[in-house]
Amino acid sequence: MGRMAGKVALVTGAASGIGRACALVLAREGARVFAADVDDDGLAGTCALAGGEPAMAAIRLDVTSEAAWAEAVGEVERRAGVLHALVNNAGLCIAAPLLETTTEVWRRQQAVNLDGVFFGTRAALPLLAQAGGAAIVNVSSVAGLTGVPGLSAYCATKGGVRLFTKAVALECAAARIGVRVNSVHPGAIETPIWAKMQSDGRLDPGSNSVEDLMAGTREAAAHATPLGFPGAPEDIAEGVLYLCSDSARFVTGAELVIDGGVFAA
Template identity: 55%
Template sequence: MAGRVDGKVALITGGASGIGRGCAERLAKEGAVVVITDLQDAKGDEVVRAIQSAGGRAEYLHHDVTDEAAWISVVDQIRTRHARLDVLVNNAGIGLGGSILEMTLETWRKQTAVNLDGVFLGVKHAIPLMRQGGGGSIINMSSVAGLKGAANLAGYCATKGGVRLFTKAVALECAGAQDGVRVNSVHPGIIETPIWEGIGATTTPGANAPPDLDAMSAVAVPLGVKGYPEDIANGVLWLASDESRYVTGAELVIDGGLTVR
């Protein structure tokens, strides 16, 4: 079924690669006007060209999600160009692993700034424009690490757990305001994305390379295989569409059964 988000305007942070790119391509294919933001300008432009070559509509904006002024600018540009915002995918995130005993305060704050402050700022500045259009769908990217602990990922777990409960609180606030804005979180499991280049080697003492995701999945995931960005994008599409009109404050876990075990 095509056109599931036809005519909607969607903002996707961290959209230049990985899950963000997968979400941008999927939403564009289903009719959304996609605004991709990231710090990776060359890759962002590449995603826009790919979407446009496939007949979709997309544009790219340079964007540091930890900078409130940058958020104000991005939302203002969307208001000027499109007069509405229907979907926000707060996807931008980083993974910095390592022992809590060796983690510096600078590293802790850097991860918190991107993974948690960035989500807060996105929600704060997107909701007013969504309300002007009669509502919308906010999709905050958490993780299975926001549902269960993981050794040597304390900082990452803290931020993703924070996203989970922040999402529920804002969902209740919007529901109470009857503003038509739904807020949900998505929790990916072992997905083949560039984030493993940052956290893989630090989670296994003595390792100097990202983990073998196929081997890890064979052991840890009940379905026995890793996931791909399109697996997450399919869930994001559903939350972005009117098919999920009665869903808010929920956790969409897409992990091959990892958290069930």
């Protein structure tokens, strides 16, 4: 029997990369998954890979919108009646030195990476608390544990996610509502975010092809990673699965680093 059999999960940023892998791994382990994103085509691709409903359903959700969160959680409640796992994964990374970081770029990353996690956690917590055992996993970054030059705005959001996670974990524990809350900190994972981060957060690389941007980052990531290669989205998804599952029943407020050894140095 799957490790998520009989459970219902909601994954944000599920149209691509790590979110897609999380949705597919949770579905593989028997969860009924609601895959949420603003990218309809990508979401359709994720759902098709899982064989469509009832294993997986797409929900259009802009995580920066409180109203959209209320609708999405309402839809999960209407259709499934329960929610056991929320994976706050949607994210945006825009590389820029501090003096070139515009207020708009700062706010756009705050809105998706930090407001999105806050809105999602607050909106879903009442439903999660009714499940009799549930988990929230917030996808932060190694850039939420240490400073990275050229990523100050992104680091600020991911550091915020790390401590938000711990505070909510302690509140939930004290309230005895059976909701565990943990963060995951990926190192360099090969996803389209590598191309987007050099192109104002969008897959619009201008004169450079996406593959050129990916190849450059792949090489740099391999050099910077003690294991000698970048991670795959599934490497993160397996950690997220553990934290969502009952195997992690004694784990809350923790930070799971999955980075090929970078943080050991």
